[in-house]
Amino acid sequence: MNTPQPADAPTAAAAPRRWPWLLAVALVALGLGLFWWMNRGHTSTDDAYIQANITMIAPRISGTVVRVPVTDNQRVEAGALLFELDPADHEARLRQVSADLAAAEARVQVARAELDMTRTRAPAALAQAAAAVRSARARAEKAAADERRYEALFAKDQIPRQVLEQARSSHLALQAEAEGVQAGLRGAQTLAQQIAAQEAALASAEAAVAQAQAARDQAALQLRYCRVTAPVAGRVTRKNVLPGSQVQMGTPVLALVGDQPWVVANFKETQLEDLRVGQPVEIEVDAYPGRHFSGRVDSLQAGTGSAFSLLPPENASGNFVKVVQRVPVKLVFDPAPDPALHLAPGMSVIPRVDLREQGGARLAEAPP
Structure with missing residues (x-):
């Protein structure tokens, strides 16, 4: 009669011990599948920070x-x-330049009054000087005629020499008076030049007022500063x-620090293909665990982060090792967060972009 083999008993006993491992593998696969299902159509990065003005x-x-x-x-x-x-020094300076301005304005008033007076007096003075010239010339001509007449009478011994000498003296005096009046007329005729000079003086005084006004405005500005x-x-x-x-x-x-923060997310360049302007973003801030903020994709920086670093990489010499670059993408909060929340520049965030919305322009094609 055949007896059972002893080796079969351990094999049958080991079969139940494989179930926990199979169950663990199944749970891991289920978790990975669930993670893929929940994150399909999304992209994220943990290299993101809050920025503000x-x-x-x-x-x-x-x-x-x-x-x-x-x-x-x-x-x-x-x-x-x-x-x-x-403000003490600036208040004193303002008082000083205000006094200078008042003095400059007074000089303008004096110059304007003198100019008005000269303009009013010039026509009458010129007419009076011309009339005096005509009168003096007439008297001088009459004296010259009297002298000639007395010379003729003296030649006929009809008058004494004394009368002739008086006539000559009168002629010379009236001729000198006519020349003096003529000089006065020439002086009156220079009133036009005098008016021009006074107009220039008035313009200079007005320029001094403008300069003093500018100095006062500057002093007032300094005081306001x-x-x-x-x-x-x-x-x-x-x-x-x-x-x-x-x-x-x-x-x-x-x-x-301004009250309107935004997020700068440094996505890998391989993640940019499906990013669109206006795509919704779910933002998690490390400082506020469990709280989610809404936002949207706004724009793409024109250059990678390394291109704007203090020492940009030089890839034209030596051996080259390709490294995936990161490009800053601006994300804006929508709606804006409560200003009472302390969302400070530099805080770490994790944005999660919904790639299923493809209605906006690609970041590379977005208008400025």
């Missing part, structure tokens, strides 16, 4: 800080006072100013 604030004049009403990380509205410089206000709404960061500090013109002393 950063406005560096620097005084437009040098001076001593007397007041700083803001604190670090405080949110301010556009036009809010950030700090104030000592003592109050440094926020050009845009945002949060105060990198504040390096205190009351009593000496600040220099053009040297930044604080920064304002």
Whole structure:
């Protein structure tokens, strides 16, 4: 009679032990399939960061800080006072140039009055001088005729020499008077040149007024620069100013981070083929786990990240190893996040772009 083989018992006992492994493989395959199913039509990258407009604030004049009403990380509205410089020197300068302007305006009034007076007096003075010339000439001519008549009478011994000498003296006096009046007429005829000179003096005085006005405006502008206000709404960061500090013109002393952040996602160049402008984006911010933000694809940077680095790669010499480049893509929040949320530049995010919407233009073809 045949007896059973002892080796068959271990083989039959090992079969049940394979089920856990098969089950694990099946679960892994199911998970991978589920992951593929949920991520099909999407692309993502973890090389993405929040960006925002950063406005560096620097005084437009040098001076001593007397007041700083803001604190670090405080949110301010556009036009809010950030700090104030000592205005004493600029107030004194404004008073000085205002006095200079008043003096220049007074000189203009004097020059204008003299010009008006000369213009009014010139015709009458010229007519009076011409009439005086005519009168003097007539008297001189009459005296010359009397002299000739007395000479004829003296030649006939009808008058004494004394009368003749008186006639000659009268003729010479009236002739000299006529020449003096003629000189006065020539002086009156120069009134046109005098008016032109006074007009030039008035123009010079008016130019001095304009110069003084510009100096006063500049002084008023310098005084207004003592109050440094926020050009845009945002949060105060990198504040390096205190009351009593000496600040220099053009040297930044604080920064304002804007309230409208966006995301710069550095996608691989192999991921750009299916990206379109306007595609919806789901954004996860590492600082707010479990919270999702909505956005859309906006634009593509005209150059890879390495092309704008401090030391761009030089691939024209030596051995070359091809490396997949990353291209910054701008993603905008839609709708805009609550300004109360602290979405600061540099925060890490993970954007997930829905590639199934293909209605927009390709990033490479997007209008500027």
